[in-house]
Amino acid sequence: MTENVHELDVRRQLCPIPVIKTQNKVNELAQGAVLRVTCTDPGALNDIPAWCRINGHEVLKTEQDDREVVITLRVGEASVAL
Amino acid sequence: MSEAATPITTPEPIQRRAIALVSGGLDSMLAVKVMQEQGIHVEGVNFFTGFCVEGHTHAIRKKDKEKNKRNNALWVAEKLGIKLHILDISEEYKDVVLNPKHGYGANLNPCLDCKIFMVNQATLMLNKARELAGEKGFDFIITGEVVGQRPKSQRKETMPIISSESGADDRLLRPLSARNLPETLPEREGWVDRERLYDFSGRNRKPQMALARHFGLEEYAQPAGGCCFLTDESYSNKLADLWRARNERRYELDDIMLLKVGRHIRPAEHHKLIISREEGENRFLEGYRYQFTSLTTVSCPGPLALVDGTFESEQELRRAAAIVARYSKGRGDDEVVLEVKEPGGVAREITVAPALPDDIPLSWHVG
Numbered sequence: 001m002t003e004n005v006h007e008l009d010v011r012r013q014l015c016p017i018p019v020i021k022t023q024n025k026v027n028e029l030a031q032g033a034v035l036r037v038t039c040t041d042p043g044a045l046n047d048i049p050a051w052c053r054i055n056g057h058e059v060l061k062t063e064q065d066d067r068e069v070v071i072t073l074r075v076g077e078a079s080v081a082l
Numbered sequence: 083m084s085e086a087a088t089p090i091t092t093p094e095p096i097q098r099r100a101i102a103l104v105s106g107g108l109d110s111m112l113a114v115k116v117m118q119e120q121g122i123h124v125e126g127v128n129f130f131t132g133f134c135v136e137g138h139t140h141a142i143r144k145k146d147k148e149k150n151k152r153n154n155a156l157w158v159a160e161k162l163g164i165k166l167h168i169l170d171i172s173e174e175y176k177d178v179v180l181n182p183k184h185g186y187g188a189n190l191n192p193c194l195d196c197k198i199f200m201v202n203q204a205t206l207m208l209n210k211a212r213e214l215a216g217e218k219g220f221d222f223i224i225t226g227e228v229v230g231q232r233p234k235s236q237r238k239e240t241m242p243i244i245s246s247e248s249g250a251d252d253r254l255l256r257p258l259s260a261r262n263l264p265e266t267l268p269e270r271e272g273w274v275d276r277e278r279l280y281d282f283s284g285r286n287r288k289p290q291m292a293l294a295r296h297f298g299l300e301e302y303a304q305p306a307g308g309c310c311f312l313t314d315e316s317y318s319n320k321l322a323d324l325w326r327a328r329n330e331r332r333y334e335l336d337d338i339m340l341l342k343v344g345r346h347i348r349p350a351e352h353h354k355l356i357i358s359r360e361e362g363e364n365r366f367l368e369g370y371r372y373q374f375t376s377l378t379t380v381s382c383p384g385p386l387a388l389v390d391g392t393f394e395s396e397q398e399l400r401r402a403a404a405i406v407a408r409y410s411k412g413r414g415d416d417e418v419v420l421e422v423k424e425p426g427g428v429a430r431e432i433t434v435a436p437a438l439p440d441d442i443p444l445s446w447h448v449g
Contacts, residue, residue: 012369016130016134020168020169047152054160054165056165
């Protein structure tokens with residue numbers, strides 16, 4: 001069975017906006033959900049995985065070509081909502 | 083039948099929890115460390131105002147390509163092993179920039195109002211978390227503020243103003259300067275030991291550096307002019323110019339993003355040119371061509387320029403094209419061909435002689 005992958009398009013947005021939008025999207029998703037984030041800011045390649053690591057979400061894959069960065073992550077356990 | 087004796091157990095002490103304002107700089111990093119050393123659970127919050135130096139400029143400018151394009155607040159959070167919540171407050175923040183109750187600093191930096199606003203946001207988060215999670219919520223807020231460190235916001239007399247006007251009151255603790263300030267709730271309740279807090283004051287950074295060494299922190303960000311573009315004179319001049327030209331004090335997020343990029347030249351009150359200085363800025367401005375009239379050289383390599391405003395005559399358009407040609411590889415040529423593209427995509431070519439340096443008075447340069 002193919003896993004349902006949620007998509008987030010944050011192309012042309014500069015960090016930290018891709019991170020903020022990823023965070024907000026993750027807060028809407030259930031634990032275990034998979035999210036694929038497409039960005040054009042190369043900074044996202046560092047920032048989104050860093051955000052995932054510190055907040056307990058798993059980065060499944062990062063891809064990069066000349067124009068785009070794609071990060072696929074699995075949502076971890078929810079924390080106390082701040 | 084005798085009843086089994088109930089074992090006497092000591093209740094587990096509650097681990098107190100603090101929300102830290104994390105900028106990505108050394109002071110907030112140290113404040114968190116001091117709390118962690120006292121067994122406090124800390125989570126960080128970082129605010130995106132739109133004026134943050136972090137990220138954007140690094141991403142845009144090619145000259146920074148070799149620099150690590152990291153977000154310092156995230157990097158610090160990871161180093162400290164704390165969660166970090168990043169909040170986009172750019173819309174609500176407009177009121178802080180446009181109507182600061184306590185006025186501006188040396189430039190258009192509303193530092194005191196900014197700090198009050200951010201601590202207030204953290205207080206709202208704290209209250210909400212307490213409502214939702216009770217004891218598993220948060221007990222107090224910490225910042226890396228140091229008495230006397232900043233001329234506008236971090237003075238002995240502004241510290242109580244921040245505490246009271248933010249609504250945090252005595253739930254706001256500044257671990258690096260606490261012993262210079264009245265006791266706060268976490269100290270009074272014994273959640274933290276005041277004796278193990280610090281009494282830093284003034285602009286001397288040596289105590290912070292010594293404390294960083296004590297904690298084994300060898301690498302940390304040292305922003306030269308703070309982490310906000312509003313403390314930058316050139317940036318503030320560009321923002322003031324924008325308001326003057328529009329006859330009103332307002333801005334959108336795109337406006338303040340574009341003030342961070344390119345060479346800004348205003349040949350007339352009703353239009354300004356934003357001319358890219360290198361490839362990274364070119365790419366960034368490219369994304370705005372659907373919103374602005376743009377000019378770019380065709381007969382030689384050159385910059386991309388956005389026109390913020392309108393041309394009232396063909397002559398004004400030709401003058402703008404000549405200025406853009408001046409910053410192209412064809413500046414020494416007799417003629418340069420440029421493409422003029424309307425936001426809707428309609429394009430045409432014009433040929434002009436590049437402007438000479440004297441054709442662009444210094445007063446046209448904004449910033």
